[in-house]
Amino acid sequence: MTDTIIQILLLVPALIVAIVFHEVAHGYVAMLLGDPTAKERRRLSLNPLRHVDPIGTLLVPGAMLLAGGPAFGWAKPVPVIKERLDNPRFGMMAVAAAGPGTNLLLALVGAIALGLFAPKLGLGMNGEAGYGAQALFYFILINIFLAVFNMLPIPPFDGSHIVEGLLPPSWGETYNRLRPFGMMFFFALVASVWFFPQLGILENTVGVPVNWLLEKYLGLAEAISGL
Numbered sequence: 001m002t003d004t005i006i007q008i009l010l011l012v013p014a015l016i017v018a019i020v021f022h023e024v025a026h027g028y029v030a031m032l033l034g035d036p037t038a039k040e041r042r043r044l045s046l047n048p049l050r051h052v053d054p055i056g057t058l059l060v061p062g063a064m065l066l067a068g069g070p071a072f073g074w075a076k077p078v079p080v081i082k083e084r085l086d087n088p089r090f091g092m093m094a095v096a097a098a099g100p101g102t103n104l105l106l107a108l109v110g111a112i113a114l115g116l117f118a119p120k121l122g123l124g125m126n127g128e129a130g131y132g133a134q135a136l137f138y139f140i141l142i143n144i145f146l147a148v149f150n151m152l153p154i155p156p157f158d159g160s161h162i163v164e165g166l167l168p169p170s171w172g173e174t175y176n177r178l179r180p181f182g183m184m185f186f187f188a189l190v191a192s193v194w195f196f197p198q199l200g201i202l203e204n205t206v207g208v209p210v211n212w213l214l215e216k217y218l219g220l221a222e223a224i225s226g227l
Contacts, residue, residue, distance in 0.1 A: 006131070010131065010134055010135045010138050011138050011142065013135075014135065014138045014139040014142045014143075015142055016048050016052060017106070017139070018103055018106060018139070018142050018143045018146050019051065019052075019075040019146070020046055020048050020051045020052075020075070021046070021102050021103070021106055022075075022099040022100075022102055022103055022146060022150075023043070023051050023075050023076070023077065023078045023099070024043075024044055024045070024046060024051075024078070024102075025098040025099050025101070025102035026038070026077075026078045026080060026095050026096075026098055026099050027039065027043050027044050027078040027079075027080070028044055028098070029094055029095050029098040030078075030080045030085065030091070030095045031044070033085050033086055033087070033091040033094060033095065034084055034085045034086035034087075034091065035080055035081055035082075035084035035085045035091070035095075036084075037079045037080060037081050037084060038078045038079055038080065041079055043078045043079065050076075051075045051076055051078075052075060052076070053075050053076050077156070080092070080095055089165050090165065092161045092164070092165055093161060093162050093165035093166075095161070096158035096159070096160075096161035096162050097158065097162060099147075099150060099158050100146070100147035100148070100150050100151055100158055101147070103143040103144070103146045103147035103150075104143065104144070104147045104213075106139070106143045107139075107140045107143035107144050107147070107213075107217055108217065108220075110136050110139040110140040110143065110217075111140055111217040111218065111220045111221045111224075112220070112221070112224060113136055114133065114136040114137065114140065114218075114221040114224075114225075115220065115221035115222065115223065115224025115225045116224060116225070117132070117133075117136075118133055118136075118221065118225045137218075140214065140217050140218070140221075141210075141214060144210050144213045144214055144217065145206070145210050147213075148206050148209050148210050148213070149206055152206070154185045154186060154189075155176075155178050155179035155181070155185075156179060156183075157186075160175075160179070163175065164176055189201070
């Protein structure tokens with residue numbers, strides 16, 4: 001139980017930072033492309049209290065970790081009004097891509113920090129790490145996972161806005177009709193992962209690009225630590 005609590009204490013701050021920057025990136029790019037809604041509603045702040053959903057950002061991930069399951073979570077979505085964008089079709093794609101792109105950038109920052117400070121934080125060649133190195137590892141992993149997971153083409157994930165923008169307009173309208181059912185798909189996915197872990201749904205889908213990217217980021221950290 002103590003190890004689980006420590007893991008939560010290391011994971012939750014990383015999750016909050018990753019989610020807050022993800023949401024602010026959406027709002028900031030939307031503002032640059034003509035929609036100041038997020039700014040008007042004071043959602044461009046890095047203050048976590050403006051973005052954290054008590055249930056989705058804290059309660060659900062914490063409870064799932066305590067129960068030994070995968071940690072899923074969400075924040076209050078930053079408001080974006082498609083019609084206010086200068087180019088709604090391109091704008092929504094750019095706004096959607098900004099969140100995952102920011103998470104990959106944060107993971108890069110985490111990898112550089114891990115490489116620079118790993119010896120001082122207790123990261124050994126055998127993979128055992130002190131809490132500082134563990135925190136940076138989780139920070140990298142969480143940001144990679146959020147980036148990849150949000151690119152799933154399931155409404156209302158970011159990937160769905162990109163797919164909609166790439167489709168011909170008539171197909172995009174049909175695809176957009178699935179949006180009201182998006183959360184049903186999401187919870188069905190969570191339930192499948194939770195109740196049928198033997199299927200390896202995440203491991204065989206999202207897990208593949210996540211592990212590939214994690215290997216690259218950790219490789220960069222190792223290269224930096226050896227300089």
